[in-house]
Amino acid sequence: MKTKEEIFLSALEDIFIGTKIESKAESGYINLMNIKAQYFADIKEHLLAIIDQELERFPNFREELFDKLYTFFSRYFNESGSIYFSNTPWYKSVYERVYSNKEDVVLFWKTNMLYYVKTDVIFKSMKVNVKQFQFIFDASEIEMKKNNEKRDLVFELVHAEKNTIKLKAQYSNKKINISDLIKKAANAGCDELTEETLNKAIKLFKKQSEVDFFINKNAKQFLQEQFDLWLYQYMFKELNYYESTRINQITAMKKVAFHIIDFISQFEDELVKIWNKPKFVLNSNYIITKDKIEKTILNQIVESKGMEEQIQEWKSLGFVQNSFTLDELTKEQYQFLPFDTKYFPDLKEKIVSAFQHLDEEMNGWFVKSDSYHALNTLKEKFKGQVKCIYIDPLYNTGDDGFLYKDNFQHSTWLTMMENRLTLAREFLTDDGLIFISIDEDETHRLRMLLDKIFGEENFVNEIIWQKLTSAKKQSNFFSNVHDTILVYRKTPKRQQLKKVFIQSEKDDQNYKHIEEGTGRRYGDFDFTQKGQGGPRIFNGELKYPPEGKHWIWSQEKIDEGIKKGLIIFTKTGMPRVKRYLDEKVGNPVGDIWVDEMVKPLSANSSERENFETQKPVDLIKRIIEVSTEPDDIIMDFNAGTGTTAHAVVAVNSDDGGNRKYINVEIDEWFDTIMLPRIKRVIFNTPNKSGNVGHSHVMKYYHLEQYEDTLKKVHYKDAEFLLVDERKSPFEQYVFLRDMKMADALEMEGNEIKVNVNRIYPNIDLAETLSCLFGQKIEKLEKSKVTFENGLVVDLENMDYHYIKPLIWWC
Structure with a gap:
């Protein structure tokens, strides 16, 4: 039989590392689990030495000590190893202790002290019996999702014999083809297998543990506070006497517990730093209309090998006829043809270097990233510059048409929103506004969250927008035909909205x-x-x-x-x-929007991108019209299909403005829907002259993600990194001497050289530094970038201190 000590140490390892992932696929989370396991192995010896020292005076207290420690620590970790109010029956009294005396009503939720990372299912290989068949599901190659990717499981038939069927499960953007699996199984001898039976087996396999992944913002403070509360609730209520020996035992237990908390929180603090580190800009390109490209460079583009692919894209988008030839390029109707630099990698630097004030010339930015990482990375560059933010976030319904796992519990949903909205506020100008579409399920919670972040005195209004033109016939009670748009200002400096004419x-x-x-x-x-x-x-x-x-x-x-x-x-x-x-002179806009000018999209609308929850351009246009001036910046960090960027171009077309847009989206339709859409908008939207098309320059790129970092990070001694040799790694910050992503550095004698290509291919160093420094790019030349403050950086011989926050977060 295991001792209480063995039970505790085994349980501590399990809850600290989280549910074991058996996949052999490369993954940031697999690497994280391995790093956690190694870390636990390293600290275990030091931890036991500390415990032995504390128990020298109380050898008979050892079993009780480990029993009580197990009781406490098992209550504050979930299956992913995340630290929060997970399983404690005393959480209600814990909650009461964290309310503030400053406010009479406070929004508090179970995971409010966390960063929300993602929701995923930790699949394990398993056997499932349905009717006469045994299904063996192999989960060893399932790579965990990055962020909340919209991918589903697909299955490959590995082996079939009589009534035994082995299937390998993998994530993919493709759908399961059940009929193909049935046909293959029949060819292998399982000719009695039906779609109903196979679907039931797959459903049973999928019904595994769904886990929310979090990082605690301040694990040490949280666990120490919880231990003090637990010590009172679980220990002193049991005591009938307070003699000195018992008090000293409890004191020793608290010291041991706090040492354990120190070790745990050091790792969690490291994850916080990885989560919040600025991210590398990857795979950047530009969309530039023909009129913006210098004639000599345009001639080189036309003669390059990528021109054939560019013309093929124009044809697929309907910009040119199938009979189009390069001789027609000079026609006026083609002056706003959008060129995509992805087709001309050898000429990209030359095309961009022709711009004298590069970022000022930009009309917009598309960023493929989880919204938190995008906001955290872009904040220095765009802090205090965005006049209007519009977002249409996940509604937390589980039935909104998206492929997200979006039926998060309310607490998880609030954490996800709080993390992002707190950052979003920093982007707004002092007179800036944020508009958030939401439905009835979360309106009340979202409004309290916004009161907390923006201040209830900065609530502007609640707009009712009619999203359906008629009630749903299948409704048993009231048919929901509207969404709410909550509007908040950053500060009281914003006193009014612009008047807008609404046609009747x-x-x-x-x-x-x-x-x-x-x-x-x-x-x-x-x-x-x-x-x-x-x-x-x-x-x-x-x-x-x-x-x-x-x-x-x-x-x-x-x-x-x-x-x-x-x-x-x-x-x-x-x-x-x-x-x-x-x-016609406009009037103040009311807070009920049911007029024809903002009517919902019909099923056959030309705007429709096959998204159930897609908002009409005219709705976003109205938001932009009431809240911005012609030179303002508009942001949407839940961009979906790119409607906000479309609306910005349309409003500029109406009033001749030069508004800019920032759109952030994580999923595959960034490439398949958003980018083609903005190209169509640029080329097809009518302009003030009565013709169509707009002169336009926009940049699009991907950002490094949290799990990309986890996949690349190395925890081993880096000899050239200076630390305090007088202290052990466990007396100082335990990760101080580790490599992290210092692979980007090379030692040449006493000189440190930067080679970021050793981490990722296609890093855009200029944009990465622009975000890091909070400086706009003035001019980008081959291997050199000049920023608006006059700083010039040689990108081939760069001071490693510039990128230190990106690769070595101490």
């Missing part, structure tokens, strides 16, 4: 004429008002107003109006005022 049915009747040449809608209106007045001259003819009325304009204004064509005449010669619909 009356306007359709009054502005029914179309002007030739411009296509502008106009109406003709009465030129008189009640009251007495004299005659006026119209085109040299003296005209009297009708009896009891007067002309509304002075003679000078009439002469000017006739010159500008703003006065028209009826068949009887009566003057009328010509007014354009697009010049």
